[in-house]
Each structure stands twice: as C-alpha cells, then as structure tokens.
Amino acid sequence: MSAACLDIRNLSAVLANGQRVLRSVSLAVQPGEVRALVGESGAGKTMIGKAVLGVLPSSVHIVEGEMLLEGEDLGRLQPKARRTLIGARTALIPQDPLTALNPSRRIGPQMTDRLVRILGWSGQRADARIRQLLDEVQIRDPDRVLRSYPHELSGGMRQRVLIAAAFAAEPRLIVADEPTTALDVTVQKQILRLIAQLQREHGTAILFVTHDLGVVAKISQKVSVLYAGKVVEEADTAALFAAPQHAYTRALIAATPRYTDPLASLKPVDEAVLAGLAAEIAAAEQAWRPPHG
Amino acid sequence: MLLQRFLIRLLTMAITLFGVAVVVFVVIRVAPGDPIAMMLPPGATDADIARLRALYGLDKTIVQQFFIWLSGVIRGDFGTSISLRQDVLGLVFNRLPATLELAITALLMAVAIGGTAAILGARERGTAVEAGIDIASGTALSIPDFLWGLVLILLFGVLIPVFDISGRVSPQLDLPFVTQFYLFESILRLRFDLTWDLLKHMLMPAVALALPLAAIIAQLLKQSLKEVLDLDYVVLARVKGFSETQVILREALKNAALPTLTLVGVQFTFLIGGTVIVERLFSYEGLGNMAIDAVINRDLPLIQGIVLVFALLFVLINLTVDMMYALLNPRLRHG
Ligand SMILES: Nc1ncnc2c1ncn2[C@@H]1O[C@H](COP(=O)(O)OP(=O)(O)OP(=O)(O)O)[C@@H](O)[C@H]1O
Ligand SMILES: [Mg+2]
Numbered sequence: 001m002s003a004a005c006l007d008i009r010n011l012s013a014v015l016a017n018g019q020r021v022l023r024s025v026s027l028a029v030q031p032g033e034v035r036a037l038v039g040e041s042g043a044g045k046t047m048i049g050k051a052v053l054g055v056l057p058s059s060v061h062i063v064e065g066e067m068l069l070e071g072e073d074l075g076r077l078q079p080k081a082r083r084t085l086i087g088a089r090t091a092l093i094p095q096d097p098l099t100a101l102n103p104s105r106r107i108g109p110q111m112t113d114r115l116v117r118i119l120g121w122s123g124q125r126a127d128a129r130i131r132q133l134l135d136e137v138q139i140r141d142p143d144r145v146l147r148s149y150p151h152e153l154s155g156g157m158r159q160r161v162l163i164a165a166a167f168a169a170e171p172r173l174i175v176a177d178e179p180t181t182a183l184d185v186t187v188q189k190q191i192l193r194l195i196a197q198l199q200r201e202h203g204t205a206i207l208f209v210t211h212d213l214g215v216v217a218k219i220s221q222k223v224s225v226l227y228a229g230k231v232v233e234e235a236d237t238a239a240l241f242a243a244p245q246h247a248y249t250r251a252l253i254a255a256t257p258r259y260t261d262p263l264a265s266l267k268p269v270d271e272a273v274l275a276g277l278a279a280e281i282a283a284a285e286q287a288w289r290p291p292h293g
Numbered sequence: 294m295l296l297q298r299f300l301i302r303l304l305t306m307a308i309t310l311f312g313v314a315v316v317v318f319v320v321i322r323v324a325p326g327d328p329i330a331m332m333l334p335p336g337a338t339d340a341d342i343a344r345l346r347a348l349y350g351l352d353k354t355i356v357q358q359f360f361i362w363l364s365g366v367i368r369g370d371f372g373t374s375i376s377l378r379q380d381v382l383g384l385v386f387n388r389l390p391a392t393l394e395l396a397i398t399a400l401l402m403a404v405a406i407g408g409t410a411a412i413l414g415a416r417e418r419g420t421a422v423e424a425g426i427d428i429a430s431g432t433a434l435s436i437p438d439f440l441w442g443l444v445l446i447l448l449f450g451v452l453i454p455v456f457d458i459s460g461r462v463s464p465q466l467d468l469p470f471v472t473q474f475y476l477f478e479s480i481l482r483l484r485f486d487l488t489w490d491l492l493k494h495m496l497m498p499a500v501a502l503a504l505p506l507a508a509i510i511a512q513l514l515k516q517s518l519k520e521v522l523d524l525d526y527v528v529l530a531r532v533k534g535f536s537e538t539q540v541i542l543r544e545a546l547k548n549a550a551l552p553t554l555t556l557v558g559v560q561f562t563f564l565i566g567g568t569v570i571v572e573r574l575f576s577y578e579g580l581g582n583m584a585i586d587a588v589i590n591r592d593l594p595l596i597q598g599i600v601l602v603f604a605l606l607f608v609l610i611n612l613t614v615d616m617m618y619a620l621l622n623p624r625l626r627h628g
Contacts, residue, residue, distance in 0.1 A: 053532045057523075058419060080536070087534015099525040104547050104621070113543075114533040 003071035004028040005173050005205040006052060011065030013051060013229075014290070021047055021060060023230040023284065029173065029222075032203040036216040036237065038252075039226030045209040046095075047229075049175040052207070054086050064291045070172060087118045091166035093176040093195070097158035097183075101150035108146035111165045119169060126168075133164035136201075137194055156187040160194065167198050174199075177209045192218060213256045217241060225249050228281050247273045302615070306608045313604040314366070314597070318359050321596050328375045328591035349375060349594075362597065371601075372594035376587070381598035385580065389602060390473035391461055392572070392579035396565050398476070398495055399502035403564075404557070406503065407510025412546070414511065415518035416537050426511060433508035438567040442501035442574040449497060457494045459576040466490060498575040502567050506560050513556055517549035551621060558614030562607040 006029040013022040021044050029035045037045050050056045052067055054074065067074045069089060074082055094100035102110060108130070115126035134142040137160040150158060159179065166174050179195060180188040196219050199206055208220055216223050216237060224234040225248065233246040244250045251273040329345045346352045350361055365372060371381035407430075414426040436444070450458030462468065462475060466487065470478045476495065479487040521527060522545055530544045531537075569581035576582070580599060587595040 050528075055528050055531050083531075083534050083536065086532065090532065092529055092532045094525055094529060096525060100529050102526040102530075102544050102548070105544075113535075117539075118534040 004068070005031045005033075005070060006207065007066075007068040007071075008048070008052070009066045009068070011048075011051065011062065011067065012288075012290075013047060013056070013060050013062045016059050016061075018290075020285065020288070021229050022051070023228070023281070023288070024065070025226075025229070025231055026065075027224045027231060027234065029205045029207050031172065031205055033222060034199060034206045034208055034220045036208045036210060036220035036223040037226060038210055038213060038216050038223060040211055040252075042228075043211075043226040044229040045211075045226055046177055048226075049092070049177050049207060049209055052173075053090060053092060053175060054082055084118065087114060088169070089171055090173045090175065091169065091171040093159075093163055093166045093174060093179045095178040095181055097155055097162055098150075100162055101158055103150055105149075106146070107148050107150065107153070107161055111146070111161065111168065114165075115169055129168055130164065133168045134161075136167070136198060137161075137164045139164070155183050156191065159183060159187075159191050163191070163195060163198065167202055167204065170202065170204075172205060174204050174206045175209070176206055178211070180215070181210075181212075195219070213241075213253060225252065227277055230281060230284070232277070248277055302612060306612065309608055310601065310604055314363065314601055315359070317597055317600045318362065319355065321591075321593055322355055322358075326591045328593055331591055332375065349373075351593075362594075366601070371598040374587075374592055374595040376590035376592040376595070381594050384583065384595065385598050385602050387473060388578065388580040388583050391475070391577065392565070392568050392581055394474060394476045395495060395499060395572070395577065395579060396502070396561070396568055399499040399564055400506070400557075400561055402499055402503035403506035403510060407507035408514060410507070410511035411514035411518060412538075412541055414515040415522060415541055415545075418519055418522075423515075426515070430508035430511040433504045434512070436505070438501050438505055438564075439570045439574060441504050442498060442571050445497040445501055446574065456497050458497065459494075461491065461494050461578050462487070463490050463494075494575075494577070498568075498571045498577055501571050501574075502564050506557070506564055509560055510553060510557060514549060514553045517552055518545050521545040521549045547621060551618060554618060554621070555614060558610055561610055565603065565606060565610075 006027075008025055008027050011022055011025045012020055014020050025044075025048060027035065027037070027048075037048060039045055047056070047060065050060075051062060052069075052074075056062070062075070069085065072085060074085070077085065101107070108127075111130045112123070112126040115121040115129060116123055121129070130146070131142050134145065139145055139157070139160055145153065145157065145161065153161070163179070176195065180191050183191060192215060195206075198204070199219075206219075208215075210216060220237045222234070223237045223240050224231050225240075225246065226232070227248050233240070233244070233249045235245070240249065241253065244253055251270045254270070329342055329349070329351065332345065333341060343352070350358055353361070362372060369382065371385070373379065374381050374384055377384060410426050410430065414423045417423050433441075445456075446458050449456045457463070468475065468487070469482065469484070472478050476488065476491045479485070479491060518541060522541070527540055527544050530540045535543065568579060569584055571577075572579045572581040573585050580602070584596070584599045586592075587599060
C-alpha cells in the first residue's frame with residue numbers, strides 16, 4: 001500500500017488543565033484526495049489542522065499518537081527539520097482572509113516569500129509562478145494586486161490571493177480551515193468552486209475543515225465526522241449521505257436544510273442523540289489514561 | 294488633506310510654545326530670589342540696584358517685560374544672560390549639541406537594549422528567559438535615571454574605575470572640531486581616538502538615562518509582540534516554514550512597534566528632561582547642566598531661553614513620532 005499523504009493515528013491532545021480536546025483521533029488523507037472534516041463549533045477541527053501544521057497554541061499539548069506526512073513521522077523530527085518539511089510540503093488556506101495577511105506588507109512579497117526564502121527559488125521564478133497562479137484564481141490585474149496592501153483588496157480578492165499562494169509551491173497537502181465562512185454568501189460559491197478546480201488541476205490532497213454538510217457534499221470524496229474531539233464516523237462522502245451509520249451523523253444530516261427547501265431554518269440536533277453522545281464520551285474519558293502517568 | 298493636517302500641527306506647535314513661554318516667564322518671576330541682588334556685592338545702594346534693574350528691563354510690569362522679550366525672541370534675540378553676560382542664544386546653541394549627543398546616544402542604547410530584550414523575551418515566551426527579562430526590566434524601571442547615575446559612579450568610577458566620571462572629554466586633548474557635536478564629528482573625521490575618549494565620558498550618563506527607557510521598551514514591545522504572534526498572518530508565516538526569529542523580525546516587529554513608538558516619543562522627552570540632573574551628576578557640559586546654574590543664579594533670560602529650546606525640542610520630537618507613525622502604518626499613509 002502506498003503511503004497516505006497524511007496519516008493521523010490515535011492522536012490525543014490536552015489543555016493545560018488536563019482536559020482532552022482531541023480524543024484518539026485517527027484519519028488519513030490519500031494523495032490527491034479531499035477529506036472533509038466536519039463537526040460543529042468547538043469540536044476540534046481547527047485543532048487537528050493546527051496539530052498537523054505544527055502551530056498548536058502553547059496551551060495545547062499532544063500526549064499520544066502519530067502524524068505521518070508522506071510517511072515521515074512529524075513527531076520524530078527535530079523542530080527545524082519539521083518546520084522545513086511542513087513549509088515545503090503543506091500549505092494553509094485560512095478561515096479569515098482579513099486577518100491572514102500582514103497589514104503592513106504588500107501582497108507580492110507575502111506571496112513569494114516562501115518560494116524564495118524557504119524553497120530557494122529565484123525572485124524571477126517566484127514572481128512568474130505567482131502570476132500564473134493569480135491567473136488561475138481569475139485575478140486579471142496581477143500588477144495592481146501584487147503592489148497592494150491587504151486593506152486595499154476585498155475579502156474575496158484576499159481569499160483568492162491566499163488560495164493562489166497556497167497552491168504556488170505545489171504542496172502535497174493543503175489544510176483548508178473553513179475557507180469560505182468569513183465571506184459573503186455570493187462570494188462563497190465562487191471561492192469553493194475555485195478551490196475545487198485548482199485541487200483537480202494540481203492533484204493536491206486537501207484536509208477540508210467545515211461545519212457545513214452542503215460544502216462536504218460538493219467538494220469531498222471522504223469525510224470524517226468530529227464531535228467533541230472524537231471522530232464518530234468516517235466514510236466515503238456518497239456513502240455517508242446515503243447511509244449514515246452514527247446517530248450523530250444522522251442528526252447532523254437531518255438538521256441541514258435541503259436544496260429543495262432553502263429557507264428551512266437550521267434545526268438543532270436532536271437532544272436525545274446529544275445526551276447519548278455525552279454518555280459515550282464520558283465513558284471513553286473514564287477509560288482513557290494519559291500514556292505517561 | 295495631508296497638508297491640512299500638517300498646518301494644524303504647526304499651529305498647535307506654535308500655541309504650545311507660546312503657552313510654555315508664558316508659564317515659564319511668569320513662574321520664574323513669581324518665585325522668590327532676585328537676580329540683581331545676587332549680582333551685586335554686599336553694600337550696594339538702592340540706587341545701584343534700581344539702575345541695574347532698569348538695565349535688564351526688570352523695572353517694567355510683567356506684561357510689558359513679556360512682550361518686550363517676546364518681540365525679541367521673534368527677531369531671534371533671546372536677550373543677554375545676567376550671570377554670564379553673553380548672548381543667550383549663543384550660549385544655548387553652544388551647549389545644545391552636547392546634550393543632543395548624549396540624549397540620542399542614550400535613546401539608541403535604550404532601543405538596542407530594550408528591543409533586543411523584547412524580541413528575545415517574545416521568542417522565549419513562557420520560559421525562564423522571559424521571566425529573567427521581566428525581572429531585569431522591572432528592576433531597571435523602578436530605579437530613576439539619576440539613581441542609576443549614582444550607582445554607576447560608585448561601581449565604575451570609584452570601585453572599579455574604568456570610565457571617566459566627570460566632564461565630556463579629557464581636558465588635555467587637542468580638539469580639532471568646528472562644531473559642538475564632538476562625538477558625531479570625531480566619527481566623521483575618523484578620529485576614533487577622540488571618539489573613544491568621548492564615549493568613555495558619555496557611556497555612564499548615557500546608560501543611566503537609557504536604562505529606564507530600555508526597560509519600558511522591553512516590557513511594552515514584548516507585550517505587543519506576544520499579542521501579534523498569535524495573529525493569523527503570523528501563524529500562516531510559521532506554516533510557510535519560517536523560524537520563530539524570522540517570524541518576529543519579518544512579520545511581527547513592524548506591526549507590534551507602533552504602540553511602542555508612540556510611547557518612546559513621549560519617553561524620549563522625559564529622557565531629555567532627565568539630562569538636567571544626570572549631566573550635573575557627571576559634570577557633563579551640556580544644556581541641562583547650564584540650566585541648573587541658570588536657576589541657581591536666577592538668570593531669568595537664560596532660563597527662559599533654555600526652557601524654550603527644550604520645549605521646541607519636545608514639540609519637534611512629537612512631530613517626528615507622528616510622521617514615523619504615519620510612515621509605518623500603510624492605512625494612514627493611503628487614508
Ligand atoms: N488557544 C486555545 N487554548 C485552549 N483551548 C482552546 C484554544 N483554542 C481553542 N480551544 C478549545 O479547543 C476546542 C476545539 O477548538 P477548535 O477551534 O479546534 O474548534 P473548531 O471545531 O475549529 O470550531 P469552530 O467551528 O468554531 O472553528 C474548543 O473547546 C476550544 O474551546
Ligand atoms: Mg475552527
């Protein structure tokens with residue numbers, strides 16, 4: 001079996017007070033595949049993405065498990081080697097394009113700095129590459145954009161810039177953390193379509209974090225459902241919608257408005273399902289012991 | 294738009310300076326002590342006193358005196374020092390460079406020391422290194438500059454005499470300088486022997502002035518850096534593969550520096566105020582030292598001249614800080 005692009009095995013992370021935020025999470029993303037990571041707010045979706053990219057907040061500690069990036073165990077690498085590996089093979093499309101660009105630096109250098117300073121490309125090559133990617137995300141006036149400061153661009157433009165920058169170095173894996181949530185509804189669809197299109201053309205694997213099952217259906221081939229830091233179900237996307245196995249997944253699908261009924265309000269997930277889940281997690285927590293005392 | 298802002302600034306500056314002039318003028322005349330009485334030998338007659346008072350214009354009312362002085366100032370005539378019997382402006386400009394050199398050296402030291410401590414502390418946040426920096430800056434901050442001066446004199450002037458504790462330059466040296474900016478000129482003339490001698494004299498007063506400001510910079514800049522280091526664009530830079538030091542220097546420093554810059558502007562004016570006593574401690578021949586003599590001698594024109602020059606300096610510093618702020622902040626630059 002060829003190595004997965006990303007293979008997370010049995011990953012647990014705790015807060016300073018010992019509370020687990022990730023509970024023995026296992027998930028894999030195969031090369032070129034889009035895996036959606038779905039769950040409601042606070043489930044730990046962002047945490048998983050940050051763990052993979054090595055940017056967990058200092059208050060969160062990994063206590064067990066492995067993360068393999070193309071077969072390389074990230075936990076066994078020296079910090080510098082890990083940083084360089086992550087910089088070379090992964091990229092992040094962040095949630096909020098307003099805060100993900102440095103307000104005091106022009107767009108151009110923010111897009112090329114990884115190519116030039118981490119990957120050692122010449123400035124010319126990096127510039128040409130960035131222009132090519134800007135074209136792919138349908139930015140027609142690259143000169144102006146590259147010269148701009150972030151506040152001179154709209155939210156949608158900034159997200160295009162960030163998407164172009166993410167794909168520029170041909171990473172093997174992109175973590176996209178709710179890349180459309182912060183945008184206008186009309187722009188959301190365009191951005192989603194762009195990501196899907198670039199993903200297909202570049203064959204990049206994506207770990208796509210979202211709380212929106214509609215987005216899951218559109219973009220992913222595989223899906224992992226996260227609840228309170230625990231993967232409760234994973235499946236092919238089509239199979240998940242056709243025959244959800246876990247009660248929480250069923251409740252989540254039931255709570256999502258249909259295309260046929262766009263004005264239907266989001267129904268809350270069924271109380272009884274949540275109570276059952278809480279009991280399940282409490283039992284798991286009782287049984288779990290931190291690996292080192 | 295920008296021009297309008299600049300003109301408003303100029304107007305505010307003029308009003309500020311006028312206010313300072315009025316306050317100083319009144320206060321030093323209301324305060325006890327008569328410059329004329331101090332000039333004359335004991336046994337001078339009332340007629341002698343009256344004559345001298347008239348010579349310096351002190352027989353007129355305060356309001357009259359003020360406008361006579363002000364009209365002089367506008368023409369560039371700050372009057373004649375009572376105790377030194379020389380043109381005030383000439384005296385002030387002769388001493389100002391020494392003070393400016395001292396203050397700028399102290400500022401550069403404060404920025405270098407405080408900035409390094411802040412960057413190091415932010416990079417090593419949550420470790421013993423950060424705790425050590427907090428303790429050191431807390432200590433530096435709780436001791437005022439003149440006490441640092443005394444401590445340094447005791448340590449490096451008396452106990453281990455490595456630095457000169459008195460004056461600006463060794464008196465036996467031949468000085469080829471045409472300006473009063475000895476330190477800067479010695480560097481430009483490549484006379485590093487003189488630079489070294491000047492630095493040996495300047496180092497301790499400069500350190501005394503720099504330490505409290507360095508501590509403020511260390512604390513404030515470290516705090517701002519730590520806040521910026523949690524922001525999304527910094528996280529993105531880490532994902533790109535940049536090291537923590539690179540992230541701080543390339544992404545965080547410029548944005549974190551803005552609040553510190555404003556404060557350093559204000560604090561720099563305090564630092565210049567601190568030169569008055571510190572120059573005295575180290576017998577450094579600057580404007581501050583002369584100011585104390587002027588006050589002791591109730592040399593009204595000289596006090597007024599020195600205070601007005603200090604006030605002008607402060608106003609110019611604030612203007613510079615504003616302009617740098619606009620320069621560093623692209624939103625303001627284009628807004
Ligand atoms: N810096 C932090 N320190 C400690 N706990 C945190 C921190 N950030 C998040 N958490 C906690 O970790 C858990 C998972 O948070 P995370 O941000 O991964 O959720 P999420 O699934 O991404 O939610 P959302 O959809 O709101 O983005 C939450 O309970 C949250 O309160
Ligand atoms: Mg999140």
